[in-house]
């Protein structure tokens with residue numbers, strides 16, 4: 001079976017002009033995945049890892065100890081690389097420009113949600129790490145600027161996630177399909193287990209925090225009613241599945257078909273999920289697997305970001321399901 005390392009080298013050979021820089025970054029993300037995997041596995045035994053850190057992150061949300069741990073590990077792994085010019089993270093207010101000679105001459109910037117679904121850690125439920133890679137637009141030889149981080153999602157050169165579930169998997173795309181690798185803990189390697197993943201065009205599963213139903217826009221309420229109606233030909237009613245960890249919910253729907261929705265609500269008028277750390281990477285993966293991602297009205301990857309921690313509504317998953325949901329959004333646009 002092919003390892004992630006072998007796969008990366010093989011793919012690099014498909015692009016003779018490539019200098020292996022992207023491959024180097026992916027290798028460091030693989031290392032971060034192993035480190036976080038190791039510590040998550042000890043979470044129940046280690047009080048330095050579980051629980052609330054007692055501080056709020058830039059989103060005003062309680063920061064878990066593992067959030068901060070994952071963020072620090074990721075930053076340390078990336079700063080050590082020749083290829084990375086800067087890092088933006090959900091856990092840090094400003095982006096970090098790697099302002100050394102090496103960083104100023106590097107080509108890529110990374111955005112990440114180092115630990116996604118962190119409220120699940122203390123109860124032993126799957127969490128994840130999400131990453132997104134862009135080529136910088138500022139001149140080489142200078143420190144990166146905010147503009148390098150505010151590029152629309154269609155400019156991503158690679159994106160992916162690690163899901164720390166019943167097994168740990170790394171799933172990524174470089175714009176040429178989506179591949180998944182399962183971590184073999186006894187060998188310490190990621191093995192290619194899910195080659196060229198394609199999301200089913202139709203699914204039977206919808207994932208949304210239905211507890212917020214009364215706060216949703218009318219289009220979402222109508223779509224949920226549609227999901228729950230009886231109709232044999234379209235296999236409705238669909239099944240409701242919601243873990244509360246985007247990576248895990250997305251991963252299930254990617255493999256089995258389904259739709260994940262985090263809409264606007266009276267509570268979160270702009271949506272809850274972050275465009276740069278969550279929306280864009282998942283949208284890139286979904287499209288590369290043959291699915292779709294929308295904010296309800298437009299393609300996620302076409303949104304021009306204006307802020308690092310910008311939020312977005314997200315409808316992502318099987319093509320026909322996302323199209324159906326967004327048709328309801330359009331129909332009930334003003335309600």
Ligand SMILES: O=P(O)(O)OC[C@H]1O[C@](O)(COP(=O)(O)O)[C@@H](O)[C@@H]1O
Nearest residue numbers: 113115116117118119209244245246
């Ligand atoms: O509890 P809610 O409001 O349904 O939100 C759940 C969503 O929030 C998130 O946890 C946000 O991610 P973080 O843990 O990285 O802040 C998503 O993973 C998840 O889908």
Ligand SMILES: [Mg+2]
Nearest residue numbers: 113115116117
């Ligand atoms: Mg998250």
Ligand SMILES: [Mg+2]
Nearest residue numbers: 090113115116
């Ligand atoms: Mg997070």
